[in-house]
Amino acid sequence: MINTNRNDSRSKLFNSIKFLSDNLNDNSWLGLLLIDIRDFKTINRAYGYECGDKLLQHVAEILKENSKNPKLVFELGNDEFAIIVPHLKGPNFISLSANRIAEALKVPFIYDQQKILISVNIGASATNLASDHDLLVLVTEHSLSEAKSQNLPFHIADIKTELFGHSDLSLLNDFKTALHENELELYYQPKININNPNTSQAEALLRWKHPTRGMIPPDQFLPLCARLGLNIELTQWVLNTALRHQKAWPNAATPSIAINVSADIIDSPELPHIIENALNIWGTDPDKLTIEITESAIIGDKESGFNNLKKVQNLGVRISIDDFGTGYSSLAYFKHIPANEIKIDRSFIDNMTNDSADRRIVELIVSLAKSFELSIVAEGIETLEQLALVKLLNCDFAQGYYLSRPIPYDEYIAWTAGQ
The missing domain is CATH 3.20.20.450 (EAL domain)
Structure with missing residues (x-):
């Protein structure tokens, strides 16, 4: 089961990112995906909280099925998830992970014989530097904000050219x-x-x-x-x-x-x-x-x-x-x-x-x-x-x-x- 306590899950996310980034090798990149379920509150109002809970379970199962390590899937809030993607061969490979998750979530959720389409926004970024583990989260959060503001299924941020400059880090x-x-x-x-x-x-x-x-x-x-x-x-x-x-x-x-x-x-x-x-x-x-x-x-x-x-x-x-x-x-x-x-x-x-x-x-x-x-x-x-x-x-x-x-x-x- 995914931990449903927001703060506890978020702390585990940060600890996992730090541990994995500390153990990066020369040819490996560490990626992060932040997934936000669009209109989740509307679904709760329209179908009830029981439907909302089952929808979250459904999304969690899909994310775990499409992650190489289900333990690296985290629930951060009522409608937000995170996935750490380790051992990438390069920064561009995070886009493949984001696309795979977006496609997997297109499968309708069935509740009380009704089909509910799941729509998400995904923010993504990757790094190959252990010192960037804090910046990785900030940049990915900004990437998710861009995806939501532009109504994109996913947005990939380049950690080296993102808005967060040296002074912010x-x-x-x-x-x-x-x-x-x-x-x-x-x-x-x-x-x-x-x-x-x-x-x-x-x-x-x-x-x-x-x-x-x-x-x-x-x-x-x-x-x-x-x-x-x-x-x-x-x-x-x-x-x-x-x-x-x-x-x-x-x-x-x-x-x-x-x-x-x-x-x-x-x-x-x-x-x-x-x-x-x-x-x-x-x-x-x-x-x-x-x-x-x-x-x-x-x-x-x-x-x-x-x-x-x-x-x-x-x-x-x-x-x-x-x-x-x-x-x-x-x-x-x-x-x-x-x-x-x-x-x-x-x-x-x-x-x-x-x-x-x-x-x-x-x-x-x-x-x-x-x-x-x-x-x-x-x-x-x-x-x-x-x-x-x-x-x-x-x-x-x-x-x-x-x-x-x-x-x-x-x-x-x-x-x-x-x-």
């Missing part, structure tokens, strides 16, 4: 070094209890000061982390660093700390274990730790995401839903949401002092959250007027540049001492 390698050699840093942004300013809470935010490029924005290096399959490893680093800082706090008012968890690992079975292990290592009170996830992350994979978050909650750890109000969630979803706190998205906070519609949305979210006994954080507070209004609307916490920007650990200690 250098940044990729530099990030791996930064993570493995502890060159990253956590900044902290206070979360102020509106009714009790002496209560200390903060959100831990990742920062990377590159030795030659200066500060690299998270929206540049976090996608690299995801593509490298390092989200679990990065989460472990952030979690242990935050709890180490918390344990070393110089006074009795130890802050409650929130860390962000990537949507890619919400359904990973490793997540509850790494959280439990970190709590045990640092002797942390679980109630002093909050895991923040985006609303859209659990809406995208509700069943497995909810179950995993319930396991985290059962450890005594708090769950906060970030960017709330932007995920288009239903009331049925909200009824079962595994959370202790919601953070109202700053897009509603920005204009609520001038826009009555945004103010009414905030009022509705607060009312709904209060009925389910959830704490409410208003994020993106940048003015005194906004702070006064969220207090009037009965929000519990406030966070934003008006109160404090994210600051290094030592500065945050000094900031709390001055409160």
